[in-house]
Amino acid sequence: MEEREFDVVVIGAGPVGEVAAGRMTAGGLSVAVIEEELAGGECSYWACMPSKALLRPVELVEAAKRIQGVRGAEVDPAAVLARRDKVVKRTPDGGHDDSGQTEWVRSICAEFYRGRGRLAGERRVEVLSGGEVSQLLTAKHAVVLATGSRPTVPPIPGLREAEPWGSREVTNVDVVPDRVVILGGGVVGCESAAMLAGLGSSVTLISRGGLLDRNEPWAGELVADGLRSQGVNVRTELQVSEVSRAADGTVTVKAGDEAFVADQIVSALGRRPATAGIGLESVGLDASKAVDVDDSLRSTQLPWLYAVGDVNGRNLLTHMGKYQARACGDVLVARAKGEPDGSPKLTAYADHEKTPQVVFTDPQVASVGLTEKAARERGYDVRVVDYDIGWVAGASLVADDYTGKASMVVDEKRGVALGFTFVGQDVAELLHGATVAVTAEVPLETLWHAVASYPTVSEVYLRLLEAYGL
Amino acid sequence: MEEREFDVVVIGAGPVGEVAAGRMTAGGLSVAVIEEELAGGECSYWACMPSKALLRPVELVEAAKRIQGVRGAEVDPAAVLARRDKVVKRTPDGGHDDSGQTEWVRSICAEFYRGRGRLAGERRVEVLSGGEVSQLLTAKHAVVLATGSRPTVPPIPGLREAEPWGSREVTNVDVVPDRVVILGGGVVGCESAAMLAGLGSSVTLISRGGLLDRNEPWAGELVADGLRSQGVNVRTELQVSEVSRAADGTVTVKAGDEAFVADQIVSALGRRPATAGIGLESVGLDASKAVDVDDSLRSTQLPWLYAVGDVNGRNLLTHMGKYQARACGDVLVARAKGEPDGSPKLTAYADHEKTPQVVFTDPQVASVGLTEKAARERGYDVRVVDYDIGWVAGASLVADDYTGKASMVVDEKRGVALGFTFVGQDVAELLHGATVAVTAEVPLETLWHAVASYPTVSEVYLRLLEAYGL
Numbered sequence A, B: 001m002e003e004r005e006f007d008v009v010v011i012g013a014g015p016v017g018e019v020a021a022g023r024m025t026a027g028g029l030s031v032a033v034i035e036e037e038l039a040g041g042e043c044s045y046w047a048c049m050p051s052k053a054l055l056r057p058v059e060l061v062e063a064a065k066r067i068q069g070v071r072g073a074e075v076d077p078a079a080v081l082a083r084r085d086k087v088v089k090r091t092p093d094g095g096h097d098d099s100g101q102t103e104w105v106r107s108i109c110a111e112f113y114r115g116r117g118r119l120a121g122e123r124r125v126e127v128l129s130g131g132e133v134s135q136l137l138t139a140k141h142a143v144v145l146a147t148g149s150r151p152t153v154p155p156i157p158g159l160r161e162a163e164p165w166g167s168r169e170v171t172n173v174d175v176v177p178d179r180v181v182i183l184g185g186g187v188v189g190c191e192s193a194a195m196l197a198g199l200g201s202s203v204t205l206i207s208r209g210g211l212l213d214r215n216e217p218w219a220g221e222l223v224a225d226g227l228r229s230q231g232v233n234v235r236t237e238l239q240v241s242e243v244s245r246a247a248d249g250t251v252t253v254k255a256g257d258e259a260f261v262a263d264q265i266v267s268a269l270g271r272r273p274a275t276a277g278i279g280l281e282s283v284g285l286d287a288s289k290a291v292d293v294d295d296s297l298r299s300t301q302l303p304w305l306y307a308v309g310d311v312n313g314r315n316l317l318t319h320m321g322k323y324q325a326r327a328c329g330d331v332l333v334a335r336a337k338g339e340p341d342g343s344p345k346l347t348a349y350a351d352h353e354k355t356p357q358v359v360f361t362d363p364q365v366a367s368v369g370l371t372e373k374a375a376r377e378r379g380y381d382v383r384v385v386d387y388d389i390g391w392v393a394g395a396s397l398v399a400d401d402y403t404g405k406a407s408m409v410v411d412e413k414r415g416v417a418l419g420f421t422f423v424g425q426d427v428a429e430l431l432h433g434a435t436v437a438v439t440a441e442v443p444l445e446t447l448w449h450a451v452a453s454y455p456t457v458s459e460v461y462l463r464l465l466e467a468y469g470l
Helices: A015-026 A041-046 A048-065 A078-088 A101-107 A167-173 A187-198 A217-229 A318-336 A372-377 A393-398 A426-438 A459-467 B015-026 B039-047 B048-064 B077-087 B099-107 B167-171 B187-198 B217-229 B318-336 B371-378 B395-396 B433-439 B457-468
Strands: A003-011 A031-035 A111-114 A116-119 A124-129 A132-145 A147-151 A181-184 A202-205 A231-233 A240-245 A251-255 A257-260 A264-267 A271-272 A305-307 A356-357 A365-368 A383-389 A406-413 A418-425 B002-010 B031-035 B111-114 B116-119 B126-129 B132-145 B149-150 B179-183 B203-207 B234-235 B240-245 B253-256 B258-262 B262-266 B271-273 B305-307 B356-359 B364-369 B380-389 B405-411 B417-423
Touching: A003 A116, A003 A318, A015 A031, A015 A041, A015 A101, A031 A116, A031 A124, A041 A048, A041 A078, A041 A167, A048 A078, A048 A167, A048 A187, A048 B048, A048 B395, A078 A240, A078 A426, A101 A111, A111 A132, A116 A459, A124 B253, A132 A318, A147 B077, A147 B253, A167 A187, A181 A187, A181 A251, A181 A257, A187 A202, A187 A217, A187 A264, A187 A356, A202 A251, A202 A257, A217 A231, A217 A365, A217 A418, A251 A264, A305 A318, A356 A426, A365 A426, A372 A406, A372 A418, A383 A459, A393 A459, A393 B048, A406 A459, A418 A426, A418 A459, A426 A459, A426 B433, A426 B457, B002 B015, B002 B116, B002 B318, B015 B031, B015 B039, B015 B318, B031 B116, B031 B126, B039 B048, B039 B167, B048 B077, B048 B167, B048 B187, B099 B111, B111 B132, B126 B318, B132 B318, B167 B187, B179 B187, B179 B253, B179 B258, B187 B203, B187 B217, B187 B262, B203 B253, B203 B258, B217 B234, B217 B364, B217 B405, B253 B262, B305 B318, B356 B433, B364 B433, B371 B380, B371 B405, B371 B417, B395 B457, B405 B457, B417 B433, B417 B457, B433 B457
Parallel strands: A003 A031, A003 A132, A031 A111, A132 A305, A181 A202, A181 A264, A202 A231, B002 B031, B002 B132, B031 B111, B132 B305, B179 B203, B179 B262, B203 B234
Antiparallel strands: A116 A124, A124 A132, A147 A271, A240 A251, A251 A257, A356 A365, A365 A418, A383 A406, A406 A418, B116 B126, B126 B132, B149 B271, B240 B253, B253 B258, B356 B364, B364 B417, B380 B405, B405 B417
16 A cells, blocks of 8 residues: 655544644645545534524524514524524535635645544554555655544443434434433533423523533523523432433433433533544553643644644634634644744633633623632732623623623733623624733733723623623 | 803703713713703614614515525514613604603602703803793803704705605614615615615615715625615615605605605705704804814813713714713812823823724625825825735624624824724624724824634734735
């Protein structure tokens, strides 16, 4: 078998692998990209894109109901599913057409291999198709792992045997179940509840903790209120003891003294880096752990190995994976050319304390940087202020009786914001001002001069600064 | 007549005068506030608030039409007008109830006087009620003018006699005219066209130039496209020669070789500082001009006189007036206490090159800082990049076939952004990230690390930086 050499071999052509490849070919490197499933990855077909395609019409109908002067808006479930089908490029057989993505990979002059990429020693990668090695690749400079993550199914008795839906099945739903029980109060659980309830399911959401526990505690409470007003039965602090599926397909979930009966069960109990089956053992790494990397995305163990996106465990978020991919791609171009490492572009420093996230429930949760708890744990001298977004004139125009809240976590020593959280309708696009402020560590007394137009919801930034005492 | 003394006398209780008063009483000064019309001002009853109350339902119905999966949404014009009535606190006699605002003024421990405030020599102000002086006030430290602006009616033959509607009549419309001609392609003209068309009028909009000419040229073109798709007959580069109103109320507008016949005409041809009748002559100032002030909002002529908001002609925008009011209030507190002037809070520097504005048409126009033309005129070494917002994944989820554009004006010498413009659906809340970046002069290579969540429309920030070459 002919062995082919590239400057860099990328395993995984999700958005993260694609971005890394794009930066590198633009920088003059030869790049091979290997994908076992679909180019475009989890995000394009089974996660971000279909979930938002399904959530957006639901969200808009809810927004319409909150405004006197709009009448008649309702969700057309069949049309919503058809919209999703278009977004994820569904084929008649229920699969997905990723030709647009593979063409994009070729358009950036990278070589695309369909198959499983597996490390086979230092800077060597096998491509497996149908269980056979179909191609051997060597990487002159580096191998980049961008294999993403996989859902975890914890050892709840009967859960695995009940063949629960994961996020893939939820976002690719064709027949909306009448009754659903969702296990898990994280992002996937909450968004799945909003989605399925919006499409007409009777939903029970069970979390052993609260909802969205990595956010400020009140964020999860506001989302619970929102889900309840969508008709979701939200049950927090409830431990599931057993799951069983009857012969007729009915699922029973036992938790505490209660039993919840449904037509379908969704397991949304976390994800873990996809490190299995990619040959990490062949280079002496532990395949049971995330691939540990430094801020240049280089393995802390092997100088020729890089890992970007979920597989390195830094931040399981598409946009942070893409961010890492930009840094990693630029790093490899610079290192291949023997350029110095000093540029601020060659590090993914925002990963640590400047990460944004949006949860597309109704209300939405948009946050960046550190929560109060995280900031205190890291030893900052913290002060927190908050403000009811409904008091902002612009919010009262966006929705009658707007409900929402914003908070700002301040590092008192430096007079800069460490984090912001916004919960409310349409706060997703409100976040970037906070992200710029947190990332650039803009002093609050400069932020004071960043004026928000009247009457926009963004005036909440002014209100937070006033609440702080400016 | 008993003459009363206050630390500061504020003439005008619109949002700008109210904010200045609030900062000053919080700082321990005694303050009198005088308002001839309604506390809360133009913005609360006749401008920003009612216009957005009317525009928002129209905009939401248009947004619903752009999403497969939402059906049946339509504007209910009577309910929209009722919504507006609530927002502007309409009374049964067609007036407005400003008791909430006067109570607010009293809640901050300022003295409220209803009447016309008029300067009567240095630091002296008369309150006139029914043409009589009802109160004499003296200001120990300063008089603050916050009288706002008035619409101008240019000398087009027949226009004044035709008794055209201004923005007040548009935003307070009760019976929507069948056919309307709007003169003026600025913000008021464009928003009025969107509003009336959305409520069912057949609208012709005539501008002697383009639309929104202070923005990037393509912004006005996209708004013209949007208005046309709402059914508005947009006529640019057309000079009106004559207006006449017949006995039956029908209005005829002659422009070029054409005549436009309508049931109502709207004059949206600019505003000027409200300097008349406030006694400027009594202190030696020219009442035909804006009151010229420095960055502390102090008159460049008289050290005891301050002017905030439209009356100083710096920026005829509510939010910039409120911004100036915060600075002015803080300045007066500091000066009354003999504190030094050095704090960055004591200057309204963002007025010059860091001003944001949102136009609530469909598409919206959101901009901050300098346009390309303005930046070049000021001698900056300029490079401009732009990006089609419809190509952003998040935008394709917000609306099927999203149409919009973003641009960034960069100062090449310093590597910072001088201005941003966004045109598209729901871009109003997208702006604050740009405003923070422009105001804090965040280097582009730092902005690179301010990550936008996937899939939000805010990813357009990344695209602009990539287009720039980062």
